[in-house]
Amino acid sequence: MVAGAGPAPDSSAYADPDCGHNPGPRTVCPGNLAEAASASEALPRSRIIRLRAVFDTARNKGRRVTSRHFILNFIPRDALAAAETGSVAFLTPKRLGPATVRNKLRRRMREIHRRDIARPDETSYLIWIARPPALELSFDQLKKAMRDLARRVPTAP
Numbered sequence: 001m002v003a004g005a006g007p008a009p010d011s012s013a014y015a016d017p018d019c020g021h022n023p024g025p026r027t028v029c030p031g032n033l034a035e036a037a038s039a040s041e042a043l044p045r046s047r048i049i050r051l052r053a054v055f056d057t058a059r060n061k062g063r064r065v066t067s068r069h070f071i072l073n074f075i076p077r078d079a080l081a082a083a084e085t086g087s088v089a090f091l092t093p094k095r096l097g098p099a100t101v102r103n104k105l106r107r108r109m110r111e112i113h114r115r116d117i118a119r120p121d122e123t124s125y126l127i128w129i130a131r132p133p134a135l136e137l138s139f140d141q142l143k144k145a146m147r148d149l150a151r152r153v154p155t156a157p
Contacts, residue, residue, distance in 0.1 A: 043114040047086040049125060054085050058125045065152045069137065069145045071129040074153050077122065087122040088113060091129045105130055112143045117150045124153060 049055050062075030077087070090109045092102035109128055128146070137145060 041114070043088075043110045043118070045086075047088060047118070049086045049089040049127070051085040054080060054125060055089060055127065058089075058127050062125070062127075065149055067145060067149050069131055069134040069142075070149050071131065072149050072153065073127040073129070074124040076124050080125070087124070088118070088126045089128070091127065093129070096130060096132055096135060101135065105134060108139060108142055109146065112139075112146050116143060116147060123155055126150075126153070 049058070057080055058075045059073050061079075062073050065072050065074075090106050090113075092106045092109075094102070096102050096105065109130065113128070134142065134145070
């Protein structure tokens with residue numbers, strides 16, 4: 001027996017009696033994976049811009065609105081050939097600080113976009129770029145700054 005190891009965890013807490021098998025401790029029944037994934041409220045990866053051509057065109061040929069905390073590049077969807085990609089991207093440059101700081105800010109930006117800014121009928125590709133003063137904001141202040149900037153994007157071409 002390993003020193004410091006307590007009793008074995010009770011795997012019955014993780015077992016689903018309806019699935020027909022008993023997974024080991026700390027595992028999820030494969031039948032419940034889809035259910036667990038669909039319960040997520042995160043911004044779907046399908047909504048994130050993945051094609052470099054769309055990203056570059058929005059950055060270089062699109063319009064830009066700025067504030068003290070963010071730069072928002074945008075281009076109407078109909079300005080580009082139909083592409084199977086998302087509608088938004090979030091950038092946090094290295095000058096903002098270490099990766100943990102940038103990742104936290106990016107997660108907050110995605111969540112604010114998902115909850116308050118995203119529309120099902122997105123008419124533009126959006127690229128959010130954080131500036132260093134954004135790190136000083138609380139979640140509510142960040143939300144207000146992003147909303148104010150998003151309102152300046154025209155909804156129709």
